[in-house]
Amino acid sequence: MSTTDLAPQELRILVAVAEEGGFSSAAARLGATQSAVSHAVRGIERKLGAVLFERGRFGARPTPAGERAAAHARRVLRLLEAMAADVRRADTGEVAGRLRVAAFRSAALHLLPPALDRLAALHPGVEVTVTVVRELGPGAAGEVAAGRADLGIATLGSPAALPPGLVGGVLLEEPYSLVHPVGYPEPRSLPLVDWTENCGSYTRDWWAAQDWIPAATVTAEDDGAVLSMVGSGLGMAIMPALSLTDAPPSVRITDLGPDRPYRCVGYATTPELAATTPVQALVRILRSLGRSTPERTKPQLRAV
Incomplete structure (x- = not known):
């Protein structure tokens, strides 16, 4: 040895x-x-x-x-556990075992629930725990890299961007839209409400090129607080589509045009856990939901 x-x-x-x-x-x-x-x-x-x-x-x-x-230790221990679960059920073909998911807030609120409902219906033996993480720094993918999650639902800087040592792919691309109070005649003249996790590197170039976007005068804790403030008439915001699911009637969502920026939402896992049946099952469901998202979310998302 x-x-x-x-x-x-x-x-x-x-x-x-x-x-x-x-x-x-x-x-x-x-x-x-x-x-x-x-x-x-x-x-x-x-x-x-x-x-x-x-x-x-x-x-x-x-x-x-x-x-x-x-x-490394967390990942090795988790792989040993996953190996035992897969081997025990190899003869039956049953998909079962523990599955730890990390996701940023709007994905946890709007993308994961229908996916987990479908997973429970198809594979009731899978026990899922979800951790909501801020998409700052390592974010959801970092939870996977650290061995604290098996699957991360993360924002990606580009369709091909993944942290070293992880595998995954894009689930959908969500457009940014202008969000403003209903009935305001010149919404672009309003002050900007923003939150820290918004506008990653994948939108900064577009953001900087827009001379009508002022510096944020109000910074909220999360996208839900931004929507609430906009609905109360405190300003306008530029937000991705998942954050606008079930937006309140007090806000209006306006398309930013053909040059609007998009945010990639993807999944990340380790090469070893990518071969396990619970991870494969949830990824299949998330991909299918990504293809059907335009029917459920406003404004429209592009499935990849």
Whole structure:
């Protein structure tokens, strides 16, 4: 056996210390003693040849190497679990097991619910948990890369853009539209209401070329708050289609024309989990919903 081989229990200890932020709390989580956990971590560090945690009165904080090691450990442990579930059901063809999904807010609100309803109807043995994450920095795809999610519903900078080490694809492209209070005669003259997750790099060039768009005077927490503020007459906004699903009657949605920007919504997973039946089943359903989205969402989305 190679000196760098780690047993599953060592991987569990590594993840527990990284997530709990200390040896004592990790030991309580694992039902072990603090000295056993501390000894195990020292052994893991020797095997990997790197310091994984900074020790101090604050507890144990993962170093950059520790963060990467914990991400790998989560992914290996999850793959072992998925392998066991797939093997047990190989003879029956049943799609079952645990499926962890991370998604940004508007996808979790408007894209995932019909997909999960269909998944439950077709494959009741799949147990799904959903985490809503802000699409800033690593976002939903980063949750997959870190081993905290099996499938991420994420915004992609371009149809081909995915973080290194992940696989996936585009589900749909959603256009941006001008949103403004009903009855306002010159909506482009209103102040801009925006939120931090809006206007990623894929729209910045278009945004910068529009001399009629002012700097935002109000920055809201999320797209729901933006819609509420626009509906209350506080300004106008430029928003993607998923955020406008079931928009209130107090707002009007105006097409920005043929040069309007689009946002790509896609999925991301690991190469290993892409071969598991729960991930494959949900991706198939999401793709089919992406093709039918224009019938359900205003303004129109383009399925890819």
